[in-house]
Amino acid sequence: MDLGLASLNSDAEDFLKQFYIPSYILVQDEKADEHLSDIPECPVLVFINAKSGGQLGGELLITYRSILNKYQVFDLGEESPDSVLRRIFLNLERLKKNGDEFAPKLEQKLRIIVAGGDGTAGWLLGVVSDLRLSQPPPIATVPLGTGNNLPFAFGWGKKNPGTDRDSVVSFLEQVRKAKEMEIDSWHILMRMRARKEDACEPIAPLELPHSLHAFHRVSPSDELNVDGYDTFRGGFWNYFSMGMDAQVSYAFHSERKRNPEKFKNQLVNQSTYAKLGCTQGWFFASVVHPSSRNTAQLCKVKIMKRHGDWQDLPIPSSIRSIVCLNLPSFSGGLNPWGTPNIKKRRDRDLTPPYVDDGLLEVVGFKDAWHGLVLLAPNGHGTRLAQAHRIRFEFHKGAAEETYMRIDGEPWKQPLPTDDDTVVVEISHLGQVKMLATHDCKSKSYLDPTSPMSHDDDRDSDKEDESVGEEWRKFGAAETFRIPDEVDISHLS
Secondary structure (H helix, E strand, C coil), rough: CHHHHHHHHHHHHHHHHHCCCCCCCCCCCCCCCCCCCCCCCCCCCEEEEECCCHHHHHHHHHHHHHCCCHHHHHEECCCHHHHHHHHHHHHHHHHHHCCCHCHHHHCCCCEEEEECCHHHHHHHHHHHHHHHHCCCEEEEEEEECCCCCHHCCCCCCCCCCCCCCCHHHHHHHHHHHCCCCCCCCEEEEEEEEECCCCCCCCCHHCCCCCHHCCCCCCCCCCCCCCCCEEEEEEEECCEEEEEEHHHHHHHHHHHHCCCCHHHHHHHHHHHHHHHHHHHHCCHHHHHHHCHHHHHHHEEEEECCCCCCCCCEECCCCCCCCEEEEECCEECCCEECCCCCHHHHHHHHCCCCCCCCCCCEEEEEECCCHHHHHHHHHCCCCCCEECCCCCCECCCCCCCCCEEEEECCCCEEEEEECCCCCCEEEEEEEEEEEEEEECCCCCCCCCCCCCCCCCCCCCCCCCCCCCCCHHHHHHHHHHHHCCCCCCCCCHHH
């Protein structure tokens, strides 16, 4: 019996060695007394938002630190990922220059696990993109938020995971077997006239997405800066939306900020979200909300399908919400674009929603009943377009504000009250590596099993040459700081 138990413990230790990173790789000046004879098959850096998922984030942190090197597991409430990754990769470079044979081989196999909501996952993706690492590690996501669209799109599920040792070991095994997928990343720029009466920000800090890397005010020396205007830039990987869906999300986040003790359970969070959808009038939009708040009355929309000319995108007058979608997972795993049939592909030049084709799917919704169509087989929203770039121009109208959301993080956006214009422009930036299970929902443009074959007519450099260097980063790595007054549990 004792021999059997010893054998089991030995097997478990051998398994965990596949993920273990020695301290001297992680901590500068640490002695290499842990130097391993074999390169671990799947060395991982683990980032956990300890305040996500109620108590789950904290419990997960304890479990990971108990089975791996404590120096390879990071609490995002204590240290930001840009600081961690910059330190570790600088140390790897130093070790390689000093002739360490272990460091370059480990770097090639390195993977990242991030546990938190979609906002937390987006934070890591932005940092990895901005750091421009020579070998950026692919990222696996643990669903600790409410919607969990990113984890669901890549096969990691949408329910909060177990935090015990067996559950963590099982997840590590999935990470070891996972495939790498390239996904598109999108740059978003917002510009509005600066206030003249004072030097304050045009939007109060807490009105912006809580994951502040998503938008930050560009500096006066930045080439995107325009005199007399405040300009913000950021990025997203799943979706940008505006309209009533973002308004419901904003109400949910505001309520959670006021009463955080009521939002400790994923099921309760989802139930509250549904109730707010009713109280906000999302199910009875044509009765409760004036047509002046419909998208066509709020803004003009232009799209660029490829590297060509801008063209106007007509928006039906009944549309109250627009979603610009990169992944086939929205509002808890629904696919608003669906898969166009052969006739639609031919007549409207539409394709299935690939995650690496350099195109956003632009979908419109009239109300929540329209959204429920997604629950039916082959259900989808109103397919408006697929675009390589999209531009929203807001002019003075009947509404003083609208609501916007990127990757689950909403804010209330003031609209012009005079002859000025608020501009939101989205453009393709590049790609980032994700880890995915082999049966995930997301599909690659180049996958031979995809619904239709393509001639690869994309630009080989994957970046628009007309876009300057300042458009090619999100600002996550150098500017992200969590203000003291912001609880990172809001990164959901």
